[in-house]
Amino acid sequence: MRKYIAEFIGTFFLVLTVGCTVIPAAAGVIPALAIGAVLMVMIFAGGHISGGHFNPAVTFAIFIRGRLEFKDVVPYWLAQIAAGIVAALVAMFLVGKSGTPMEITNVPAAFVAEFLFTFALAYVVVNCATAKGTLDNSFYGLAIGFTVLAGIFAVGGISGGAFNPAVAIGAAVMKILYLRDIWIHIVAELVGGLLAGLTFKFLNPTDK
Numbered sequence: 001m002r003k004y005i006a007e008f009i010g011t012f013f014l015v016l017t018v019g020c021t022v023i024p025a026a027a028g029v030i031p032a033l034a035i036g037a038v039l040m041v042m043i044f045a046g047g048h049i050s051g052g053h054f055n056p057a058v059t060f061a062i063f064i065r066g067r068l069e070f071k072d073v074v075p076y077w078l079a080q081i082a083a084g085i086v087a088a089l090v091a092m093f094l095v096g097k098s099g100t101p102m103e104i105t106n107v108p109a110a111f112v113a114e115f116l117f118t119f120a121l122a123y124v125v126v127n128c129a130t131a132k133g134t135l136d137n138s139f140y141g142l143a144i145g146f147t148v149l150a151g152i153f154a155v156g157g158i159s160g161g162a163f164n165p166a167v168a169i170g171a172a173v174m175k176i177l178y179l180r181d182i183w184i185h186i187v188a189e190l191v192g193g194l195l196a197g198l199t200f201k202f203l204n205p206t207d208k
Contacts, residue, residue, distance in 0.1 A: 003072070004079040006050035010042035011083035014054050015170035019091025022176050023099040032152040032161075040145025047141065051129065055164040056080050057193035061122035064197025066208060067130045084170035092174055099176040102160050104184065110159035111188045117151035118163045118192030119199075126200040132207050165189050 017038040021031035043052035051068070053059045059076045062068045068076070092098050104110045124147045128140040152161035160177055162168040168185035171177040177185070200207075 003050040004075050006046040007053060007076055007079040008083040010046045010050075010052060010054040011080045011166050012087045013042050014039055014164075015084045015087035015167055016091050018167060018171065019088055019099075019174050019176070020094060022171075023091060023095045023097065023174060025100075029153075032149050032156065035152060036145040036149030039148050040141045043141035043144055047129065050076075052141070052144075053125075054080060054166070055121070056166055057118050057164060057189040058122050058125050060190055060193040061126055061197040061200075062130060064194055065126045065130060065200045067126075080166040081169055084166035085173055088170040088173035099171075099174050101175050101178045104159065104178075104181050106158070107184060110181075111184050113155035113159040113161075114163060114185050114188035115192045117147075117155060117161070118189040119196050120151065121147045121163050122193045122196035123199060126196060131200075131204060159185070163189060163192075 014035070017034050018031070021034045026034075039054065042054060046052050046054075051062065053062065053076060056077045059068065059073060059080070063070065063073050121144065124143050125140075128134050128137065128143045134140070148163060151163055155161055160168075160171065162171060162177070162185045165186045168177060168182045168189070172179045172182045
């Protein structure tokens with residue numbers, strides 16, 4: 001239960017930060033910096049308890065990589081998705097409104113963008129937070145947070161820059177994304193997580 005609570009807390013603050021910076025249309029680089037920063041600090045805070053996934057696609061990658069038991073996958077996902085929905089409701093309460101949905105005009109481009117940067121995120125997680133060669137390092141939270149930051153800068157204008165099914169679901173609740181479009185994020189992100197886990201196993205065949 002401790003692991004699931006830690007996943008809820010970390011995902012909650014991640015999605016809350018998304019809502020509180022994106023709904024009011026904070027200027028310039030502020031949303032990306034805030035989102036990358038809160039992910040970093042929540043990973044440092046909860047990583048020793050749950051692994052600090054805060055993302056169903058990352059959970060999937062770590063399961064495929066072999067560092068999460070099957071019995072934990074669905075509870076992790078449920079905790080993360082529940083946190084995303086609750087955080088979305090709290091964000092709308094705090095800012096007093098919902099957002100303006102992003103119009104995704106190029107579905108293939110949005111799918112590829114979400115896939116690529118979710119793969120990058122999950123690839124960084126499995127290599128920085130679970131590999132024998134980097135075990136117990138002090139930089140993994142920074143590396144993961146900066147991957148999300150870079151992804152939002154790079155493709156946020158194409159896909160919304162979720163890279164996380166819990167964020168995508170929370171964004172739909174907050175009307176930052178259209179509900180009809182979140183399948184793009186969920187499918188692309190889970191495929192990205194799957195490929196990241198498989199890539200780690202291919203590149204690190206002796207790291208079990």
